[in-house]
Amino acid sequence: MPRRRSQSARVTQAEVARIAGVSQTVVSMVLNGTGIAQRRVGEDARQRVLKAIEMTGYVANPIAQRLAGGRNALIGVYTYEPVFPHRAGDFYQPFLEGVEGEAQRQGVDLVLFTSMPAGRERQLLASGGIHRLRVADGCVLLGRHSHPDDLTALTSQDFPFAFIGRRTAPGVSVPYAGADYDTATEKVTERLVTAGHRQIAMVTEFTPHESTQDRLRGYRRAIRAAGLLPVVLEEPDPTSAELFETIAAHRITALLTTSDLARPIRDAALDRGLNVPGDLSIARLGDPEQRDPGEVTWSGFTIPRQQMGIEALRIVLGQLGSQHGLAATTAPAGAAAAAAAPSLSSEVAVEPAGAEQVLIPCELVDGETIAPPTTGEPQPSTKENPQV
Numbered sequence: 551m552p553r554r555r556s557q558s559a560r561v562t563q564a565e566v567a568r569i570a571g572v573s574q575t576v577v578s579m580v581l582n583g584t585g586i587a588q589r590r591v592g593e594d595a596r597q598r599v600l601k602a603i604e605m606t607g608y609v610a611n612p613i614a615q616r617l618a619g620g621r622n623a624l625i626g627v628y629t630y631e632p633v634f635p636h637r638a639g640d641f642y643q644p645f646l647e648g649v650e651g652e653a654q655r656q657g658v659d660l661v662l663f664t665s666m667p668a669g670r671e672r673q674l675l676a677s678g679g680i681h682r683l684r685v686a687d688g689c690v691l692l693g694r695h696s697h698p699d700d701l702t703a704l705t706s707q708d709f710p711f712a713f714i715g716r717r718t719a720p721g722v723s724v725p726y727a728g729a730d731y732d733t734a735t736e737k738v739t740e741r742l743v744t745a746g747h748r749q750i751a752m753v754t755e756f757t758p759h760e761s762t763q764d765r766l767r768g769y770r771r772a773i774r775a776a777g778l779l780p781v782v783l784e785e786p787d788p789t790s791a792e793l794f795e796t797i798a799a800h801r802i803t804a805l806l807t808t809s810d811l812a813r814p815i816r817d818a819a820l821d822r823g824l825n826v827p828g829d830l831s832i833a834r835l836g837d838p839e840q841r842d843p844g845e846v847t848w849s850g851f852t853i854p855r856q857q858m859g860i861e862a863l864r865i866v867l868g869q870l871g872s873q874h875g876l877a878a879t880t881a882p883a884g885a886a887a888a889a890a891a892p893s894l895s896s897e898v899a900v901e902p903a904g905a906e907q908v909l910i911p912c913e914l915v916d917g918e919t920i921a922p923p924t925t926g927e928p929q930p931s932t933k934e935n936p937q938v
Contacts, residue, residue: 561608569602570595625653625866626686628663628674630693641839641855642692645714648859649690656867661686674700683709688866690714690859694759710869712862716760716909725869725906727861731761731835734851734912735768738806738833743776746922747804747831751781751797753815754808762808765835769806788814794822797830803923804831809838812848816919827921834919836912849917854910861908869906 563581567574572595579591580599591599602608627649653660663682674680680703683689688710701719704711716728742750752769754762766782773780781800786793788811796802807815812834816826824830827849834848837855 561606563608566599566602566606566608569606570598572599622687623658624661624686625658625863626661626663626683626689628679628683628689628691630691630695630697640841641837644855645692645859648856648861649714649863650859651856652860652863656863658867663689674703680704680707680709683711688870690862690866710866712865712869712906714858714862716764716907718760723907725865727858727865727908727910729761729836729853729858730909730911731764732768732771734914735765735806735835736772737768737914738835738850739769739772740776742804742806742831742833742920743772743778745804745831745920748778749781749800749802750778750804750806751783751800751802752806753783753786753811755811756785761836765806765808788818794819794824802830804833804920806833806835806850809834809836810840812850813838813840813842813846816846827919828924831920831923834917846919847915847917849915849920851912851914853912857910861910865906865908 563577564574567577570577576591576595577599580596627646650660663679674683674697680700683704690712692714696713696717698717698719701713701717701724702722705719705722705724712725712727714727716726717724739750750773752766754766770780781802783793783796783805786796793815797805805815812832816832819826819830819832826832831849834850836851836853
């Protein structure tokens with residue numbers, strides 16, 4: 551049996567191939583290939599290569615690989631704010647679980663970028679971080695406080711990346727895996743209309759963020775289709791009397807709220823002696839970033855967070871595949887697919903494989919916070935509705 555060499559006598563990939571009785575290409579595929587390439591190598595050949603590596607102590611030189619134009623099979627993960635979970639059940643955990651699980655299935659490794667500036671001004675372009683990302687073959691980006699200039703620069707430099715969440719930037723088409731908040735909000739609004747509500751208000755943060763604008767678009771479309779007028783309450787103080795005076799003045803019987811506003815508005819309504827959903831129905835449009843006690847089953851929808859992580863990584867691998875003649879594999883059929891990703895509503899399909907902008911349907915939840923109005927059917931206002 552060949553003896554393992556000392557570190558001073560560097561073993562080459564060609565020698566590993568000779569000992570294993572395979573070509574150097576096969577050794578490279580075992581070491582560097584994605585899940586697709588590795589599955590092209592027979593198990594017997596793969597085991598011989600791994601045994602030869604063990605016997606010789608061969609260590610691949612990643613710098614030499616990159617100089618040769620090869621890939622590391624490394625995908626970066628960059629976050630615009632600290633999002634890594636401190637405990638199970640954190641909002642961002644499912645996104646990261648999706649990325650990690652798909653990376654394992656595709657046979658690539660992940661590298662977390664932590665050396666760039668932190669905080670709300672964590673801009674890649676200003677800090678030179680875009681060049682740092684090129685340590686990896688591509689990158690998945692995540693976080694609420696992204697910068698359009700970064701996305702424009704990454705797109706124009708033809709660097710493979712995808713954002714978790716729909717993002718826009720001037721003059722470019724940004725690759726993303728987002729949630730279809732527009733359609734989901736439309737369907738929840740239609741449910742309220744069907745239940746008999748005629749004065750339905752949308753309560754939201756005052757922000758131009760894409761996810762907020764998507765929800766507003768779906769709400770307005772459903773309201774206008776029902777012949778009603780939209781009422782938008784922008785970033786109200788849930789503890790103030792003004793919010794509930796506005797609700798009473800406009801005979802509002804149902805609210806759609808962005809994720810983190812649902813709980814404080816419900817608590818404030820209960821403190822004022824209102825019954826939820828008897829006096830006021832509340833639909834929560836997504837999962838809150840702040841940890842929720844969980845004693846209420848909210849009506850509305852949940853965000854397909856794990857699937858968004860999965861699809862974002864597939865988009866990056868798809869871009870790499872178009873450059874190198876490969877493509878990311880799709881989810882396996884049968885039970886394995888069910889384990890790899892959460893179930894999705896059948897009403898809206900994920901965009902076709904290979905698309906660089908993917909919208910994933912949200913899961914509608916019946917819950918217990920929506921009910922028919924009990925105060926009779928108010929007549930829709932014909933006046934211009936306020937924005938509080």
